[in-house]
Amino acid sequence: MLSFIASLNPYPILAGICGEPVLQLGWFTAKQGKSQHIDIDGLIGDDFSVDKSTAQNFLIGVGYYFDWLNTPKMSMRYGINAFYFAPTKIKGDVTQEDLFSNLSYRYFRTNYPIYFAAKALIACSKCYDITIDLGIGPNIINTRHFQEKSLDGGITIPDAHVFSGKNVVAFSVTTGLGWRINNVLGNCSFEIDYRFFYLGEGELKKVNSQVRNTLHTGNSYANAVFFSISI
Amino acid sequence: MQTRSFSRFLFNSFRNFSLLVTFCVIEDCYANTGLFFDIVTTEASSPLNIKLALDGRGPLSCQNYTVNGLNLTINTTIPNHTYPFAGIKIDSSDYRVAGLTPIKNGYYLFSVSDSSSANISIIPPNPPWYPSLEAFEHYNSGRSHVFPEATFGGSYTSANTVDIINSPMVYPSGYNMGYLNPDNIFIYGGGYGDVTGSVGAFVAKVDPATLGPVWYNQLINTSINGDWDYPGSMGILQDGYIYVSYGYRLAKLNKNGAVVDTLILPTGCAEPQNTSYNGFNATADGIIVMKSVYRQAGCSIQGPDALLNCPDPSDVPSSILVSVNPKTMQVIDKITLPAPVGARPTITTFNGKNYVYLLEPTSAIRYEVNAGKFILDNSWNPGTITLSGQTLCTSFVVMNDWVVAQTNTLPASTALDVIAINQGDASKQYRLQPFAGDLIPPLVALAFSTQGPGGVPAISWAPMSVSADPENNLIYASDSLPGEIAAITITSSGLEIVWKANQTTTEFTTLIGPQANRVLVGTDIPGIEIPGNNTHDYAVWRNAASGQELARSPLLPAMTQGTMIQPYYHGHMFFEGQSGTLIKLMPRPL
Numbered sequence: 061m062l063s064f065i066a067s068l069n070p071y072p073i074l075a076g077i078c079g080e081p082v083l084q085l086g087w088f089t090a091k092q093g094k095s096q097h098i099d100i101d102g103l104i105g106d107d108f109s110v111d112k113s114t115a116q117n118f119l120i121g122v123g124y125y126f127d128w129l130n131t132p133k134m135s136m137r138y139g140i141n142a143f144y145f146a147p148t149k150i151k152g153d154v155t156q157e158d159l160f161s162n163l164s165y166r167y168f169r170t171n172y173p174i175y176f177a178a179k180a181l182i183a184c185s186k187c188y189d190i191t192i193d194l195g196i197g198p199n200i201i202n203t204r205h206f207q208e209k210s211l212d213g214g215i216t217i218p219d220a221h222v223f224s225g226k227n228v229v230a231f232s233v234t235t236g237l238g239w240r241i242n243n244v245l246g247n248c249s250f251e252i253d254y255r256f257f258y259l260g261e262g263e264l265k266k267v268n269s270q271v272r273n274t275l276h277t278g279n280s281y282a283n284a285v286f287f288s289i290s291i
Numbered sequence: 292m293q294t295r296s297f298s299r300f301l302f303n304s305f306r307n308f309s310l311l312v313t314f315c316v317i318e319d320c321y322a323n324t325g326l327f328f329d330i331v332t333t334e335a336s337s338p339l340n341i342k343l344a345l346d347g348r349g350p351l352s353c354q355n356y357t358v359n360g361l362n363l364t365i366n367t368t369i370p371n372h373t374y375p376f377a378g379i380k381i382d383s384s385d386y387r388v389a390g391l392t393p394i395k396n397g398y399y400l401f402s403v404s405d406s407s408s409a410n411i412s413i414i415p416p417n418p419p420w421y422p423s424l425e426a427f428e429h430y431n432s433g434r435s436h437v438f439p440e441a442t443f444g445g446s447y448t449s450a451n452t453v454d455i456i457n458s459p460m461v462y463p464s465g466y467n468m469g470y471l472n473p474d475n476i477f478i479y480g481g482g483y484g485d486v487t488g489s490v491g492a493f494v495a496k497v498d499p500a501t502l503g504p505v506w507y508n509q510l511i512n513t514s515i516n517g518d519w520d521y522p523g524s525m526g527i528l529q530d531g532y533i534y535v536s537y538g539y540r541l542a543k544l545n546k547n548g549a550v551v552d553t554l555i556l557p558t559g560c561a562e563p564q565n566t567s568y569n570g571f572n573a574t575a576d577g578i579i580v581m582k583s584v585y586r587q588a589g590c591s592i593q594g595p596d597a598l599l600n601c602p603d604p605s606d607v608p609s610s611i612l613v614s615v616n617p618k619t620m621q622v623i624d625k626i627t628l629p630a631p632v633g634a635r636p637t638i639t640t641f642n643g644k645n646y647v648y649l650l651e652p653t654s655a656i657r658y659e660v661n662a663g664k665f666i667l668d669n670s671w672n673p674g675t676i677t678l679s680g681q682t683l684c685t686s687f688v689v690m691n692d693w694v695v696a697q698t699n700t701l702p703a704s705t706a707l708d709v710i711a712i713n714q715g716d717a718s719k720q721y722r723l724q725p726f727a728g729d730l731i732p733p734l735v736a737l738a739f740s741t742q743g744p745g746g747v748p749a750i751s752w753a754p755m756s757v758s759a760d761p762e763n764n765l766i767y768a769s770d771s772l773p774g775e776i777a778a779i780t781i782t783s784s785g786l787e788i789v790w791k792a793n794q795t796t797t798e799f800t801t802l803i804g805p806q807a808n809r810v811l812v813g814t815d816i817p818g819i820e821i822p823g824n825n826t827h828d829y830a831v832w833r834n835a836a837s838g839q840e841l842a843r844s845p846l847l848p849a850m851t852q853g854t855m856i857q858p859y860y861h862g863h864m865f866f867e868g869q870s871g872t873l874i875k876l877m878p879r880p881l
Contacts (some may be wrong), residue, residue, distance in 0.1 A: 100346070100351060101346075102345075102346045102348075102374065102375060102376050103345055103346055103351060103352060103374070104369065104372055106352075153323075155323065156327075156345075156352050157327070157345070157352065157369045157372070159323075159325060159368075159369060160323060160324055160325035160326075160327070161323035161324060162324045162325065162354075211324055212324035214355065215324075215326070215354050215355055215356075216324070216352075216353070216354050216355075217342065217353040217354060217355060219349065219350075219351050219352070219353070221349070222349075222351070268349055268351070270346065270348065270349055270351060
């Protein structure tokens with residue numbers, strides 16, 4: 061049994077690769093949503109407003125970095141760093157025919173950015189480094205669970221089939237600062253990071269042929285704080 | 292003291308703040324909500340839940356409303372925008388909208404704006420018949436002939452023309468049609484054994500575009516078994532099954548044309564092969580009521596001719612009245628009537644009771660139908676209603692508190708009477724001879740010079756019943772010999788003629804369209820042809836209120852005699868040619 065548990069320890073496996081795996085867990089707050097007018101064939105159309113433009117949730121990340129440059133004061137690494145931003149809710153009101161806010165709406169947005177990342181480690185002491193991160197790459201934006209709700213006690217019926225979820229790939233960048241504690245547990249390092257993300261714009265799928273333009277998520281920006289463990 | 296004042300200040304401030312917050316919350320919740328539609332209702336009804344959509348196609352921008360009337364005047368509240376595809380959907384499936392055809396999602400589409408109203412007439416349920424434009428031969432069990440869901444495809448104010456489509460195959464002596472919806476339409480026919488090609492009852496599903504058969508079920512071949520081939524009828528009950536009476540049988544078919552059950556009906560003192568149940572009717576609670584007619588024993592003449600040309604057509608037993616449970620297809624009750632009864636039964640609910648009205652040779656009777664059991668109502672006795680020289684009446688038609696019939700089903704030597712008998716008091720009767728003294732075309736007079744009772748000249752013949760429009764208080768009577776039709780109203784002092792027009796028909800008339808724009812549709816035999824032996828017909832649309840002719844079809848082959856131009860959706864109608872050609876009539880503005 062012990063040998064089995066030992067076999068689950070990733071270190072012997074990962075140690076064979078000349079890079080540094082990173083696991084990240086933290087919290088983000090995102091600015092998102094976009095007020096917009098939806099044109100509908102035969103109607104004046106609907107105004108979709110955004111009630112609350114920020115939302116929070118957790119994120120997890122996984123990366124793998126290779127050594128690039130090493131000097132006594134600074135080292136550079138490059139690699140791939142992917143994140144999962146847990147779903148955040150976008151909600152607001154629907155002003156039908158530009159007159160009556162009879163409905164509210166909501167949908168969820170989930171981001172899966174994958175970055176080609178570069179990390180600079182500026183040595184403060186033998187135990188601590190300051191890190192600077194940069195990343196650029198695609199962000200897979202998933203929208204889902206679009207739903208409308210009556211605001212007038214059920215008189216107005218939510219439009220049943222207007223929008224549905226959709227996956228969109230958008231351009232994304234990230235940059236951030238961190239504080240790294242080296243060799244906390246054996247070769248494992250621990251890092252506290254602040255990161256800014258530009259996550260790009262997604263959209264929903266229009267599922268009614270009378271709807272002329274679709275609902276966009278707006279450009280999203282996120283500020284995140286997370287902990288990283290480098291093995 | 293100061294402490295108390297400060298406490299009061301704090302309390303008041305908190306209270307005012309709380310009220311302000313509460314007000315703001317409520318104000319915020321309902322600040323900008325609003326209704327898309329203004330609705331004004333007339334013709335009060337029990338509350339009815341409807342959905343209105345600014346666009347019924349999606350549907351998009353829909354709201355729930357409850358209305359307390361069946362006639363709706365609808366405007367939008369959104370300024371300066373016309374909604375060409377606004378929609379209405381009625382939550383109760385038995386209700387429909389007059390003159391409109393629902394799309395797949397159940398919405399009826401119409402155009403409306405804040406300045407241009409839409410007038411919507413909601414058609415109430417028509418129990419026990421299936422909720423479609425036509426499920427029973429004369430629309431309702433009271434045989435009004437008013438088909439409120441049907442419309443006139445032409446213009447009410449300018450000239451019209453009528454396009455036609457002929458069926459690619461024949462439906463011999465087509466009698467009546469019934470619909471589940473615009474796509475599922477059925478025809479019954481074959482009951483005129485005296486017409487070439489008619490060999491017994493059939494039911495067919497018709498492709499509404501090509502008029503070709505989707506399926507065709509020949510229920511019987513009377514040219515082989517010798518049964519009397521006389522017109523029955525077809526109706527669709529609320530269960531969606533097609534019921535067909537033919538000979539001494541009642542068949543129940545599903546919409547795919549398969550016979551689910553066939554009931555052999557009692558024939559009384561007559562041989563089965565001489566017995567025919569000429570159609571059927573049903574009570575509001577779904578009990579089928581049927582009545583037999585007979586061909587003289589030993590006579591082999593087929594079709595309606597047997598009633599005229601057998602050696603003694605009156606030498607037949609009394610009719611049998613039967614009630615049938617359509618679910619079990621079993622007879623509930625069976626009685627022998629006092630005399631032979633030719634006209635089809637008429638059923639209505641009056642003072643909470645189901646009544647079936649029947650016309651005997653010179654009088655009328657009614658039975659209460661209670662859970663399928665017949666109870667003779669001796670308190671309702673109109674006495675002798677036909678005059679000397681008149682022949683028996685055609686079926687009653689219910690118009691509000693009245694039942695109305697016209698005499699002279701067979702050629703008669705006394706002018707036709709339209710007779711209205713009060714349902715509450717049979718002694719209260721009105722009668723009117725709308726065509727008395729009117730000129731009969733010489734050729735027609737010559738052809739009918741010996742057709743009256745006892746071989747005397749006939750001056751009147753009306754093989755069809757009246758039509759009645761209870762909402763407009765108008766009765767429509769016809770007489771084939773003077774070649775006239777008339778609109779008649781019931782006043783507190785009697786019957787009065789509203790208008791008369793020259794139109795020679797041997798068929799029932801049809802009333803279509805909403806109450807305010809009712810249109811009367813009927814056949815018109817060309818002037819040089821003799822009614823009953825005519826080989827051609829026109830279809831004619833008239834303004835039912837004024838009698839003004841609105842449209843006339845091209846010359847058509849003769850219609851199956853004693854039938855009716857069948858209303859259909861989209862402003863179209865079906866004309867059942869006696870020789871079997873089914874013709875779609877499509878009036879439109881020129």
